[in-house]
Amino acid sequence: MTNSMSNLVKILESFNPFVEEIDEKEIKITVSPDKVVAVLETLKANGYSHLSLMTCVDWIDDNQLELVYILFSWEDGGKFLVSTRIDRSNPKFVTVKELWPVARFYEREIHEFFGVEFEGNDDMKPLFLELWDERPPLRKDFDPRDYSRKKFPDREYEKDVIKEAKIFRGEING
Amino acid sequence: MAMQELPKKDFFAPLKAWKFLGKRPVTIEVPNKVKREASDRYRGFHINDWSKCIGCGTCSKICPTDAITMVEVPGLVRDHGKLPQRPVIDYGRCSFCALCVDICTTGSLQMTREYIHVSDDAEDYVYMPTEKGLNAKRGLYEHGKAPLGWIKDENSDILDLVRVKMPMEEPEVRVKSFIEIVKGYSKEQAQQEAARCVGCGICTYTCPEHMDIPQYIESIYKGDLEEGLRWLYRTNPLSMVCGRVCTHRCESSCSVGVRGEPVAIRWLKRYIIDNVPFEEYDRILNIRPEKKGKSVGIIGSGPAGLSAAYFLSTMGYDVTIYEANARPGGVMRYGIPRYRLPDEALDKDIAFIEALGVKILVNTKVGQEIGFDEIAKKHDAVFISTGFGLGRSTRVPGTDHPNVKQALPMLKMIRDYLRGDGPKPPVPRKLIVIGGGNVAMDISRSMARLQTMEYGEVNVHTLSLERSFEEMPADMDEIEEALEEGVEFHPGWGPIEIVIEDDEVKGARFKKCLRVFDENHRFNPQFDENNQIFIEADMVIEAIGQAPDYSYLPQELQEKLEFVRGRIKTNEYNQTAIEWLFAGGDIVHGPDIIHGVADGYAAAKGIDMYLSKK
Ligand SMILES: Cc1cc2nc3c(=O)[nH]c(=O)nc-3n(C[C@H](O)[C@H](O)[C@H](O)COP(=O)(O)OP(=O)(O)OC[C@H]3O[C@@H](n4cnc5c(N)ncnc54)[C@H](O)[C@@H]3O)c2cc1C
Ligand code: SF4
Ligand code: SF4
Ligand code: SF4
Numbered sequence: 001m002t003n004s005m006s007n008l009v010k011i012l013e014s015f016n017p018f019v020e021e022i023d024e025k026e027i028k029i030t031v032s033p034d035k036v037v038a039v040l041e042t043l044k045a046n047g048y049s050h051l052s053l054m055t056c057v058d059w060i061d062d063n064q065l066e067l068v069y070i071l072f073s074w075e076d077g078g079k080f081l082v083s084t085r086i087d088r089s090n091p092k093f094v095t096v097k098e099l100w101p102v103a104r105f106y107e108r109e110i111h112e113f114f115g116v117e118f119e120g121n122d123d124m125k126p127l128f129l130e131l132w133d134e135r136p137p138l139r140k141d142f143d144p145r146d147y148s149r150k151k152f153p154d155r156e157y158e159k160d161v162i163k164e165a166k167i168f169r170g171e172i173n174g
Numbered sequence: 175m176a177m178q179e180l181p182k183k184d185f186f187a188p189l190k191a192w193k194f195l196g197k198r199p200v201t202i203e204v205p206n207k208v209k210r211e212a213s214d215r216y217r218g219f220h221i222n223d224w225s226k227c228i229g230c231g232t233c234s235k236i237c238p239t240d241a242i243t244m245v246e247v248p249g250l251v252r253d254h255g256k257l258p259q260r261p262v263i264d265y266g267r268c269s270f271c272a273l274c275v276d277i278c279t280t281g282s283l284q285m286t287r288e289y290i291h292v293s294d295d296a297e298d299y300v301y302m303p304t305e306k307g308l309n310a311k312r313g314l315y316e317h318g319k320a321p322l323g324w325i326k327d328e329n330s331d332i333l334d335l336v337r338v339k340m341p342m343e344e345p346e347v348r349v350k351s352f353i354e355i356v357k358g359y360s361k362e363q364a365q366q367e368a369a370r371c372v373g374c375g376i377c378t379y380t381c382p383e384h385m386d387i388p389q390y391i392e393s394i395y396k397g398d399l400e401e402g403l404r405w406l407y408r409t410n411p412l413s414m415v416c417g418r419v420c421t422h423r424c425e426s427s428c429s430v431g432v433r434g435e436p437v438a439i440r441w442l443k444r445y446i447i448d449n450v451p452f453e454e455y456d457r458i459l460n461i462r463p464e465k466k467g468k469s470v471g472i473i474g475s476g477p478a479g480l481s482a483a484y485f486l487s488t489m490g491y492d493v494t495i496y497e498a499n500a501r502p503g504g505v506m507r508y509g510i511p512r513y514r515l516p517d518e519a520l521d522k523d524i525a526f527i528e529a530l531g532v533k534i535l536v537n538t539k540v541g542q543e544i545g546f547d548e549i550a551k552k553h554d555a556v557f558i559s560t561g562f563g564l565g566r567s568t569r570v571p572g573t574d575h576p577n578v579k580q581a582l583p584m585l586k587m588i589r590d591y592l593r594g595d596g597p598k599p600p601v602p603r604k605l606i607v608i609g610g611g612n613v614a615m616d617i618s619r620s621m622a623r624l625q626t627m628e629y630g631e632v633n634v635h636t637l638s639l640e641r642s643f644e645e646m647p648a649d650m651d652e653i654e655e656a657l658e659e660g661v662e663f664h665p666g667w668g669p670i671e672i673v674i675e676d677d678e679v680k681g682a683r684f685k686k687c688l689r690v691f692d693e694n695h696r697f698n699p700q701f702d703e704n705n706q707i708f709i710e711a712d713m714v715i716e717a718i719g720q721a722p723d724y725s726y727l728p729q730e731l732q733e734k735l736e737f738v739r740g741r742i743k744t745n746e747y748n749q750t751a752i753e754w755l756f757a758g759g760d761i762v763h764g765p766d767i768i769h770g771v772a773d774g775y776a777a778a779k780g781i782d783m784y785l786s787k788k
Binding site for chain 1: 224237238239245247248249260262264266267296297300301302303305309317318
């Protein structure tokens with residue numbers, strides 16, 4: 001990692017983080033939920049001012065959801081991935097829209113696809129899905145095929161697809 | 175509200191962004207009704223190269239919208255590594271996610287850049303992709319001319335093409351003893367390897383015993399070894415053996431093997447058996463048949479005999495096996511070297527068969543200790559599986575010398591010695607092995623070990639008629655491992671004579687072999703008599719094949735049986751021309767253990783049919 005990154009990691013030590021070096025310019029910092037905002041603020045004050053992405057991972061076997069904030073520094077081109085895990089059965093977290101206004105949209109998206117509530121962010125209108133009545137679709141226990149079967153019943157086709165294919169392949173004359 | 179701030183001094187730092195100033199915008203206006211070409215990696219309608227597609231159905235399994243149905247195509251045949259079906263896509267469902275392309279085992283399925291297809295007839299939206307692609311209505315391209323869009327590359331490929339490496343003993347270590355070479359997978363390794371299987375079942379067809387391969391692999395993946403054990407025992411009571419030394423033809427048909435390394439089916443099978451304690455078998459398998467009150471006599475306790483015994487006893491028959499040797503197992507016990515198949519790996523399989531009530535009478539050679547007629551009288555049906563126990567000789571001059579041996583008795587002597595059942599075999603300083611098959615590899619590598627243990631060095635010369643490693647019938651793995659252990663190969667030489675001086679073997683002379691088979695693929699070697707070599711040795715071992723010994727069968731029975739090139743002819747249930755006599759294993763089919771197991775399975779069904787009628 002770069003010098004400035006390793007200095008920052010030292011500053012962050014007080015938050016008891018689990019640190020993984022992904023590559024020279026990418027470091028993952030995992031902390032408990034109560035430390036996240038303080039870590040994000042510290043990083044923001046030290047050059048990691050750009051929230052490139054906020055996303056979520058479903059760890060279904062652990063009954064947890066992982067929230068990931070990707071921060072980027074225009075100064076040294078480094079990336080910090082700040083991660084934490086929250087309870088999957090009642091997933092709630094605080095909004096960071098005061099730190100980054102753009103987080104409003106990321107939080108809406110994560111709400112829509114993973115079902116996380118963000119306290120302090122009330123605008124949770126769906127961004128993408130229409131008339132959605134199933135569990136959030138990026139949860140691992142969402143079965144896209146099952147959903148597809150339920151919503152779009154199979155239809156019986158009458159066409160002889162084999163014959164058509166054989167005509168296309170020139171095996172028989174059409 | 176705190177707005178996002180860019181560091182002041184760096185306001186112009188992302189200079190990269192400036193270069194876009196001069197670029198033309200990405201979103202452009204569609205000029206009057208001219209249809210736009212899609213981008214290079216567009217996910218449009220599919221094409222499928224039928225000459226590559228193997229009908230594995232993996233595309234259909236992954237499809238998240240259930241858009242793909244596999245449909246059998248008349249005219250295609252089920253074959254090694256192929257199913258006679260092709261995917262049909264319902265474009266009323268497809269979401270163009272391309273997962274089917276990303277996983278396609280063969281790479282036959284691809285997407286074009288055609289994305290326009292307008293029709294008010296629903297029938298136009300279902301279609302079996304071929305090389306030509308969809309005949310798109312009002313599409314961009316002429317039928318068959320749409321350029322490729324989304325295709326597989328190394329980043330999008332979601333099939334795991336590389337096998338989990340099996341821990342093995344290093345050559346320098348293994349040549350010093352008969353320690354088992356293959357160590358077996360750990361739980362993590364086994365699950366990782368199991369995850370590579372796409373569950374297509376193509377391998378099941380190729381397996382002579384049609385084992386439930388994708389099912390037991392899935393059990394491993396789920397971590398449910400009890401279920402895995404039940405799948406194995408449905409078709410194969412010798413899974414611990416087969417998990418080590420099966421000829422694993424199934425792997426040569428594995429659909430993951432089309433572009434990568436096939437799933438390690440054999441080693442996954444072994445993983446299940448190695449990791450379920452024997453004490454648990456009875457509870458897990460829970461075999462409690464109703465007694466039939468009829469008995470079957472089996473001659474020979476090799477794979478075929480043991481398999482028949484197992485399946486018959488699960489049906490409720492009383493079974494007695496008559497075995498000439500001191501221990502059960504046939505070639506598994508007395509032929510295959512211990513570094514490939516330790517005794518312990520055989521004991522567990524046999525112990526469970528015995529636990530079902532099968533009696534194995536060892537040291538009971540039929541025709542010697544007991545007459546065949548007596549057995550026929552005692553039982554309601556008889557299954558013979560006596561194997562190919564006689565060695566064959568090249569019969570060149572000198573082969574009658576006591577230091578010219580045959581592979582089978584030597585391998586038996588070595589195994590007996592290693593388990594403390596017999597004396598140490600003679601170990602020559604210099605050895606010639608004649609033969610290019612797996613038995614030749616087994617004896618060469620066994621002798622290399624004995625030489626290392628005795629003299630600290632290997633001196634084994636293995637000569638075969640076949641002129642290259644590719645032509646030799648031995649497995650490439652066996653040849654490679656033998657090379658690593660110090661065996662020297664001389665492919666393409668046929669023996670002229672064993673040279674004997676003062677009553678001692680001095681070596682052998684060979685002539686160059688020009689071809690082994692003639693135009694009709696018949697064994698018909700031709701030699702260059704002027705091109706000869708001499709190789710020094712004080713022992714020669716012949717490993718050129720085995721032959722059956724039917725001397726225990728009474729003459730009048732032999733006359734009723736039909737023989738085809740030394741093998742007994744049977745029907746599909748392994749029933750011979752004599753209705754109460756069934757036969758299997760090497761004396762019927764061969765050439766390996768799993769064919770023996772399959773014969774035992776078929777014969778058990780046949781015997782049950784015969785005895786139910788009687
Ligand atoms: C050296 C060697 C290595 C091999 N390696 C492999 C391998 O790695 N993988 C693989 O799949 N296959 C291998 N094979 C082939 C495989 O072992 C045979 O195909 C298989 O064992 C045949 O089974 P079977 O039941 O027909 O007979 P066998 O295994 O030959 O067993 C026959 C049994 O019958 C007994 N018997 C014979 N006559 C009488 C009698 N009159 N009375 C009582 N008992 C009698 C014998 O003592 C023997 O125990 C190998 C073969 C050899 C020779
Ligand atoms: S592109 Fe996706 S949705 Fe369409 S057939 Fe393939 S897997 Fe199914
Ligand atoms: S995955 Fe590929 S090879 Fe298998 S059936 Fe589908 S198109 Fe054919
Ligand atoms: S082992 Fe290979 S051939 Fe067999 S089901 Fe799995 S992927 Fe298909």
